[in-house]
Structures are given as C-alpha cells and as structure tokens.
Amino acid sequence: MSQTPVLDLRGIDKSFGPVRVLQQVDFTAYAGEVTALVGDNGAGKTTLVKCIGGIHPIDSGEYLFDGRPVRPGTPREAAALGIEVVHQDLALADNLDIVQNMFLGRERRRGLLLDEPAMEELARRTLAELSVRTIGSVRRKVSELSGGQRQTVAIARAVLWDSRVVVLDEPSAALGVAQTQQVLEIVRRLADQGLAVVLISHNMNDVFAVADRIAALYLGRTVAQVRAADVTHAQVVELITAGRSESLGITG
C-alpha cells in the first residue's frame, strides 16, 4: 500500500535501567484502520504505548508522524500532534461530572469564566457521535456511570481534540459481554471516521472483531505486523505465546 502511515516507529529501543523492555520494535498504524497490538503479559505493549504517547522518551529509533520525524516528550506534546492515549485506569475524576472530565485541564473559557454552554454542547455532540446508547445527562457524575459508560467518556475525551491517533489500552478488560460489544462498536466507528486506532487487547475475539491489522510483540520485540484477514486465531496465539508462527514463515 502506498499510503503513508500516521504512526511509523522503526527500530525503537527502550530500557529501564538495565532492563531492555523494547528492542528494535517496529510499529505502524494507518488512518481509517484499527491496529491491534497484541502480546503476552510483559511483552512491552504498555511501554510502547507510553513511548507513542510521550510519557516515556525512547532511547533510540525513528518515530515518524505522517512521515515526519517527531519526538513527543510529554503527553501534551503528543496531544499537540493529535495523539491521545486512553490508559487502563481511564484517569477519570469520580467526583466530577462528564463535561468536567472531558475538558479536565483543557477547559474552554470565555474571558475569565468557563464557557459551560460550549463545553456542554461539544461534550453532548461528541458522545452522540460515539455512543451506541445514550449515556444520559452530560452533567451526571462519573461515579454514577457503568464501566462501559466510563470507557465511553474516556474515549470521548480523547477524540474531542481533532485527534488523529487514539490508543486504547485494554478497553474491555473490566467489561461484561454487552458493554464490550458497545466499546468495540465505538472502536470501529472511530476508525470509520478516519482516525488511526491502536487497540491493545488480550482477547482474540475482540481483536478479530474489529482489527484491520495486528502487530505482535514477544519479549519486547516485534514478531509480526500482518493484516488480520491474512491470519487465523491460532497463528496469532502462536505469535503471542511462542514469538513465532511457523505457518507464517516467521522464525521469531
């Protein structure tokens, strides 16, 4: 494909002290596609995502955004590029309402005052574009929401800012079947709206339900970047657990 990836990381190394967590990792993600990032516990998925999102500086390697070299050094710098990460803990403030959470730290102001009507309207519109079902009033406290609704608010907060890339770290980890389904529908919709979506998941059903591409890490190394349509569940499980899939001709 001749299309330039939105995210293109090449030969990324990252160590914490003596521990080499990422070694020569390659990772690409394209606009309009869901790229699943898979790997066993400790494979380095979260670390890679934190490098992408500006939380961890990479030690070496190339980081291209729209084909241009970048080095986001903080989440704010990543956000300025249009990269948003929804972390596993969601980082929502329970005692605040949905609007306050969505604009936390990036509030809209009119003069000295907060522009509540504008924030409310934008929150409502963004949620309506995403939500499978209604989430109720945007003035509900986040503590009142279900797990799926909380995930929806966290995703809505991430896409509020003309984002180009949204990274979701295990969005369905704590959800039941119906809520997982809703979140997956949102994930698909984000890609259909033209975002590059990166989805970390351990659940092969979720991966195959929404992913266009699959990138597999094994012990901190990239072992495959493939189209989901070109591989089977069994092959991906083999990549995750053994770092190779004989039938793909990858030697690991």
Ligand SMILES: Nc1ncnc2c1ncn2[C@@H]1O[C@H](COP(=O)(O)OP(=O)(O)OP(=O)(O)O)[C@@H](O)[C@H]1O
């Ligand atoms: N700040 C840190 N200091 C030292 N080691 C770290 C640090 N962060 C992560 N690691 C180590 O790096 C390795 C990769 O961790 P990471 O959380 O990226 O894996 P993961 O693939 O996201 O795993 P999981 O699926 O369990 O979340 C692990 O061995 C972990 O102990």
